[in-house]
Amino acid sequence: RIIDFTLSNCLNSGLRKVAVLIQYKSHSLDRHIRTGWNVMNAELGEYIASIPPQQRISEEWYQGTADAVYQNLFLLDTEQPDYVLILAGDHIYKMNYMEMFHWLIAKGADAVVGAIDIPIEEAHRFGVIHVDEDFRITDFVEKPTHPPSIPNDPTRAFGSMGIYLFRTNILREQLIADAQEGGNHDFGRNIIPRMIRDRPVFAYKFVDANKKDVKYWRDIGTLDAYWEANMDLVAVDPLFNLYDQQWPIRTYQGQFPPAKFVFSQDYQGGRMGVALDSIVCGGCIISGGRVQNSVLSPNVRVQDHADVRESIVMENVVIGAHTRVRRAIIDKDVIIPPNSEIGYNREADAQRFTVTESGLVVIAKGTKLHASLDSSG
Structure with a gap:
C-alpha cells in the first residue's frame, strides 16, 4: 500500500x-x-x-x-x-x-x-x-x-x-x-x-x-500518477529501489505460496508461462501466459496465451486464456473471460470502464465481465 x-x-x-x-x-x-x-x-x-x-x-x-x-x-x-x-x-x-x-x-x-x-x-x-x-x-x-x-x-x-x-x-x-x-x-x-x-x-x-x-x-494523487509510480518499479534499473536492505520498505505479507510459472516445456507452440521486467507477488500462477512490464498482486492467475503488458493487477484477479491487456489497472476480484481485449480500443473500453485522459483503463473491484469482451465492443 x-x-x-x-x-x-x-x-x-x-x-x-x-x-x-x-x-x-x-x-x-x-x-x-x-x-x-x-x-x-x-x-x-x-x-x-x-x-x-x-x-x-x-x-x-x-x-x-x-x-x-x-x-x-x-x-x-x-x-x-x-x-x-x-x-x-x-x-x-x-x-x-x-x-x-x-x-x-x-x-x-x-x-x-x-x-x-x-x-x-x-x-x-x-x-x-x-x-x-x-x-x-x-x-x-x-x-x-x-x-x-x-x-x-x-x-x-x-x-x-x-x-x-x-x-x-x-x-x-x-x-x-x-x-x-x-x-x-x-x-x-x-x-x-x-x-x-x-x-x-x-x-x-x-x-x-x-x-x-x-x-x-x-x-500519488491521480490514477495516472499511481500507474506511473508502479511502472517506475519494474525497470531493469528501477527509479525507486525496493531492494535496499539498508532502507527496507515494509508491508503486510500474507501467507501465500511462491509465484509459479508453468508450461515452459511447450515453448515451441508459444505456450510458455513467463514474466519479464515485472514484479510478481506470492500466490500468482502464470499458466502459459506472458506478463511484461507489469505488477501482479498476490493470487493472480494468468491463463494460456494471455498477454499482460504495462498493467497493475490486484489480488485474486483471473485473466482468461487468449486475453490481451495493456495499460490497465485491474482492481481486486475481477474475472476477465477468455478472448478479451482491454487497452486496445479506447472507445470500446470507455463504454465499460473508467478511462483516464492518458488512455489508462481502470476496472473496478469485483467487476464481473461477460464473455467475448473484445475490442470491437
Whole structure:
C-alpha cells in the first residue's frame, strides 16, 4: 500500500509514536495497519495507531489537513511531545526525518517545510516555496503561474513536499487560530502562509535516501500518477529501489505460496508461462501466459496465451486464456473471460470502464465481465 512508504520512513528514521489519521471507508486501511505494522514495543510506549475522527471538538468530518490535526489535539495533550511531524500518506519517497529535525534545531525555527528542487517549468503544478539565501521562507504560493526560483538558480524552484515539522506549542497555537477563521484549514494554504509573516519558518532541502542520481518523490494523487509510480518499479534499473536492505520498505505479507510459472516445456507452440521486467507477488500462477512490464498482486492467475503488458493487477484477479491487456489497472476480484481485449480500443473500453485522459483503463473491484469482451465492443 502507498502508506507503507511513509510508515517505512518513520520506522527507519527512528520514530516510535505514529498516529495515522483516517476518515471514511477506512476499514481496509485500518486492518492493514493492525496486521502489517504491529512492530512497535507497546511496553516502551511505542505505537503505530490508526485514529478515526473522534468528534471531541466538532461533529464534522475532517475539513482539511490542518483541521484533521486540530480535531486530534487531545493526542498532543496526552503525549506532550516537544515536536510534531506532519506527513502525507499518499507520497512515495525515502527520507530520514531526523535530518529535518536537526535542521529545525540548527536554524532555531518554529517550523520547517520539506522542499524538493524541481525544474521551474514544472513548478506550476506544486505549492512553491520562496526562500532567502538562509533558506528562511519568505513566500508560499499554491500552483503559481510565475513561480519564484531558488536563490542563485533561475532554472529551479522549491516545491513543497507536504512535510511539516513544528514545535508543538507553536503548532497548537496556530491550529487554534486557524480553526477560528474561514478557509480550507490546510497546512499549505493557510497555516504556513500565515506563519511566515512573523515566525521563523525554514525550508529543508530534500536529501534522498533512495541513492539515485535523480531525486525521487511522487505525489500519488491521480490514477495516472499511481500507474506511473508502479511502472517506475519494474525497470531493469528501477527509479525507486525496493531492494535496499539498508532502507527496507515494509508491508503486510500474507501467507501465500511462491509465484509459479508453468508450461515452459511447450515453448515451441508459444505456450510458455513467463514474466519479464515485472514484479510478481506470492500466490500468482502464470499458466502459459506472458506478463511484461507489469505488477501482479498476490493470487493472480494468468491463463494460456494471455498477454499482460504495462498493467497493475490486484489480488485474486483471473485473466482468461487468449486475453490481451495493456495499460490497465485491474482492481481486486475481477474475472476477465477468455478472448478479451482491454487497452486496445479506447472507445470500446470507455463504454465499460473508467478511462483516464492518458488512455489508462481502470476496472473496478469485483467487476464481473461477460464473455467475448473484445475490442470491437
